[in-house]
Amino acid sequence: MTFKELNISEPILQALKEKKYENPTPIQEKAIPVALKNRDIIGIAQTGTGKTAAFAIPIIQLLTEEATDNKHNIKALILTPTRELAIQIDECFSDYAKHTSLRHTVIFGGVNQNPQVRQIKQGTDILIATPGRLLDLINQGFIHLNNIKHFILDEADRMLDMGFIHDIKRILPLLPKERHTMLFSATMPSSIAELSRKMLNKPTRVEVAPASSVVDTIKQSLFMIEKPEKSKLLLDLLQQEGIKSTLVFSRTKHGADKIAKILNKNGIQCDAIHGNKSQNARQGALEKFKNKQIKALVATDIAARGIDIDELSHVINFEMPNIPETYVHRIGRTGRAGHEGKAISFCDAEERAYLKDIEKLIDKSIPVVKDHPY
Numbered sequence: 001m002t003f004k005e006l007n008i009s010e011p012i013l014q015a016l017k018e019k020k021y022e023n024p025t026p027i028q029e030k031a032i033p034v035a036l037k038n039r040d041i042i043g044i045a046q047t048g049t050g051k052t053a054a055f056a057i058p059i060i061q062l063l064t065e066e067a068t069d070n071k072h073n074i075k076a077l078i079l080t081p082t083r084e085l086a087i088q089i090d091e092c093f094s095d096y097a098k099h100t101s102l103r104h105t106v107i108f109g110g111v112n113q114n115p116q117v118r119q120i121k122q123g124t125d126i127l128i129a130t131p132g133r134l135l136d137l138i139n140q141g142f143i144h145l146n147n148i149k150h151f152i153l154d155e156a157d158r159m160l161d162m163g164f165i166h167d168i169k170r171i172l173p174l175l176p177k178e179r180h181t182m183l184f185s186a187t188m189p190s191s192i193a194e195l196s197r198k199m200l201n202k203p204t205r206v207e208v209a210p211a212s213s214v215v216d217t218i219k220q221s222l223f224m225i226e227k228p229e230k231s232k233l234l235l236d237l238l239q240q241e242g243i244k245s246t247l248v249f250s251r252t253k254h255g256a257d258k259i260a261k262i263l264n265k266n267g268i269q270c271d272a273i274h275g276n277k278s279q280n281a282r283q284g285a286l287e288k289f290k291n292k293q294i295k296a297l298v299a300t301d302i303a304a305r306g307i308d309i310d311e312l313s314h315v316i317n318f319e320m321p322n323i324p325e326t327y328v329h330r331i332g333r334t335g336r337a338g339h340e341g342k343a344i345s346f347c348d349a350e351e352r353a354y355l356k357d358i359e360k361l362i363d364k365s366i367p368v369v370k371d372h373p374y
């Protein structure tokens with residue numbers, strides 16, 4: 001299947017060519033034709049599947065077809081839980097809509113609102129927002145949602161996890177009843193099913209890769225090691241050649257800080273990101289990691305979810321996750337888009353039960369590295 005066969009218009013095809021996307025991903029193949037018919041979608045897909053383009057491409061195409069008056073009022077709204085995701089989605093719109101005259105703006109909290117308000121006043125067709133800042137600017141009269149034709153709720157499960165349900169309930173009645181809606185979520189707990197019944201009109205369900213599947217471009221390995229030795233092993237591995245950009249997972253915020261401190265002390269520049277860090281600190285760390293100024297980023301699961309980094313060479317599980325699906329999510333951060341990736345896990349005696357659950361879920365045993373000094 002090619003993007004052309006999905007009936008995507010020339011300006012977008014050109015942009016995708018420049019991004020070097022050769023073929024649509026499975027979620028794109030399934031969602032784009034449905035969305036182009038203005039039909040509602042409930043999409044079950046996690047970050048890394050190409051879900052952003054799956055909704056961004058049809059929105060750009062529909063808006064360019066619909067926007068005949070050249071009025072830049074807000075016609076599409078994308079709600080997403082975090083600032084990092086909002087920025088990433090905005091970057092996607094910059095890429096895919098670059099050969100169109102559509103304007104897009106991103107707003108999120110934790111920063112001065114004035115530059116965002118200025119941009120909205122200049123006119124925008126597409127608005128990407130986190131819920132709190134959106135409500136703020138609506139209440140101040142800077143944003144009106146009455147012209148919205150397309151509404152996307154991204155990472156719906158995480159929105160609910162983060163306690164945004166009340167904000168969403170306040171935003172929904174402000175949207176026109178007649179609209180095109182798409183909801184994306186990595187999981188489908190009953191709370192999301194209920195929300196989608198309220199929000200969507202006869203939705204088509206599109207679903208990809210359940211969380212138990214691990215892509216075969218990821219090479220997995222396992223070190224059986226005692227807890228006190230883990231830092232030494234991590235240092236050894238990071239000092240080895242070939243380990244370029246590594247995401248290290250820690251189960252706790254405190255643990256993440258501790259690991260980052262040890263690495264920095266030993267000359268490996270790195271940062272930690274987790275929920276206790278300010279948005280600015282998190283964004284700064286992410287930028288440095290993306291620009292390769294730092295080689296490693298230590299993160300907790302919540303902080304890392306949704307972060308999209310191309311060419312992540314390694315994922316290291318400093319601690320085994322206690323939920324087996326989390327293992328699949330974590331290691332799925334590497335080996336993206338056909339690149340080779342390596343996932344290395346450190347398992348101590350107390351974590352063997354977690355390992356057993358993980359191996360049961362992925363239905364194979366992770367190769368053990370026997371030859372190591374610890």
Ligand code: AMP
Nearest residue numbers: 021023024025047048049050051052337
């Ligand atoms: P997402 O799941 O939207 O976070 O996308 C994950 C990554 O896949 C991003 O870095 C995208 O730029 C990339 N991507 C999305 N669609 C394609 C495609 N059709 N071909 C290659 N890469 C893609």
